[in-house]
Amino acid sequence: MSVTILIVDDEKNTREGLSIALEEEYEVYMASGADEAFNLMEAETFDIVLTDLRMVGKSGLKVIDRAITLPNRPICIMMTAYGNVETAVEAMRRGAFDFLTKPVSLEKLEILIKRALQSRRIEAENVVLHERLDKKYSFDGIVGNSTGLIDVLDKVKLVAPSKATVLLEGETGTGKELVAQAIHQNSNRARQAFVPVHCAALAANLLESELFGHEKGAYTGASERRIGRFEAAGGGTLFLDEIGEIDSATQVKLLRFLETRSFERLGSSKPIQVDVRLVCATNRNLTEMAKRGEFREDLLYRLNVITIHLPPLRERREDLPLLLNHYIDSFAEENELPPIDLTEGAIKVLRDYRWPGNIRELRNFCENTVVLKRGNELTEYDLDPKYHNQSETSTDEEPQSLSSSPTLRKEENEKRLLRNALIKVNGNRTHAAELMGISRRTLHRKLIKWPELDIHK
The missing domain is CATH 3.40.50.300 (P-loop containing nucleotide triphosphate hydrolases)
Known part of the structure; x- marks a missing residue:
């Protein structure tokens, strides 16, 4: 979208000369006085208003006063003769961005316009940034x-x-x-x-x-x-x-x-x-x-x-599914990757984990899962052993559950290895059996026993 500039000057040669100098890069409108400028500002939206100070009828200060009341407030630049510098400074107090002395140097004018537009962009970026901060930390x-x-x-x-x-x-x-x-x-x-x-x-x-x-x-x-x-x-x-x-x-x-x-x-x-x-x-x-x-x-x-x-997070276990979904979706969007669904079994294991690093550890887990996971589903068999070995993080007073017995731990590890092998070869049972060093028939029997491990199920 092109930048629009309104030039207000009662001297025809001045406003037309400025228009010719600027029209290659900007969309330029001209007004011969304050009243004409008021009408144009009501009809059009301008990015910059470049106005002379002393004109027949109303002065450039009136133009600035009207411009700063507009909903889409333009940047105002005053042009003035050497003897009117004090009045130009007054214009800046009333809302003008800067002023130029006549005769106007086109080089200085172009620099000033670019600086004014950059200032406006920074202001807009600050508004957006504050809105994002308000949302993020609400x-x-x-x-x-x-x-x-x-x-x-x-x-x-x-x-x-x-x-x-x-x-x-x-x-x-x-x-x-x-x-x-x-x-x-x-x-x-x-x-x-x-x-x-x-x-x-x-x-x-x-x-x-x-x-x-x-x-x-x-x-x-x-x-x-x-x-x-x-x-x-x-x-x-x-x-x-x-x-x-x-x-x-x-x-x-x-x-x-x-x-x-x-x-x-x-x-x-x-x-x-x-x-x-x-x-x-x-x-x-x-x-x-x-x-x-x-x-x-x-x-x-x-x-x-x-x-x-x-x-700590271990005292907020009911928040864990919400937090997991929030961070996984957030990191998936950030890395332009598809989101990952967590099975009920995975959520149960993660809820039982004590999360000694609290939210920081949870965030790292979610980012690691999004970036490294193959497939669009995370099951309890995809989780590292540390999330299963609750006996290592439980207190001495807690009774040891049946799930921590050596037999069941071995079975869980076997399930995890089988699941990972199937994921690596995209469900090809022959290649998965080769990876695990077992026959295809043995792998088939294990999948009949544990059908939840089959990624094509």
Whole structure:
């Protein structure tokens, strides 16, 4: 779709000269005054309005005032004589993108038009990006119906609009950063920055500088001033993941910030005020750490304004079918591959698995399944042995079930090998028997015994 430009100038030679210069690349309309421009703007949609400031009748400021009220607001560029620069600056305050002095340099005009269009594209991309973020981190985007998850979401909905500091507790991989993003995206800070810091990934001597910034010469190698994450998150949300890993010196500065909402860069004594909402996360027991003297008790009180505990996946077993289908469909679409159906048997095995890596492990399983699976169905016989060997992950108090007996484990492994062999040769029984090192008759007997393994069934 071509870019449309409206040229408004009461000097015929000027507007026609500009039209000739621009019409090869753009669709150009002309108006000899403000009233004619108003009529054209009502009838057509323009990307750019290029208007002179001083004209007979209404001035170019009136053109700009009308243009910025339109539903599809065009980019306005003012043309002015040298003596009217102050008025042109006033036009920019009222909504103009920029101005050019007369006589107009065509080279400068073309550069300015391209810069204005690029600026408009970036604005549009930002709108789309924010809409995607709103959708991704909306409460509807968090998958699950379990009681534990519903309790978390109910609490997050109450907390998000407030300014309160939030502490997220939960095992590794339970989705703490996703919940932190949801808190940010559903607050009045959603259009400001969300700045995550993974404290465990930074050495103690770097973390303080990373968070609070430093002045030039604050330490060896500090060749220039650098702002920290607190300043970068100004007006938005700062997410400190693994807060239990920060050293005592950083704990003191963090406590001071929570008390005064100010801090100093390394190498400076000047306090800096910032409006930042703090959301922290940990997979450790901070209360026990405070008792052992590993974490400041007064800092814990400041962080522990609102605590939200995220349940591990093993406590959300009823959510597993939903999560599996969600991630498998998502990765299938991302990789342009057909989705994979999970049989009831596969879902049962996966529900019984303890998922020590929680959602992160589940996501990796789903991506691996989509990318490497041959065929469009996943059965319990396609699953790795670790998903079947529940006796290895069960507690000592749990009685050993019949399914963990050596005889049945051997049978399950044989089923899995047979199923994989059939998939590899696309159901050809002769080739499958050769792969397994058995006769075709033996393979036939096994399929009569276990008909669910036949991929052409």
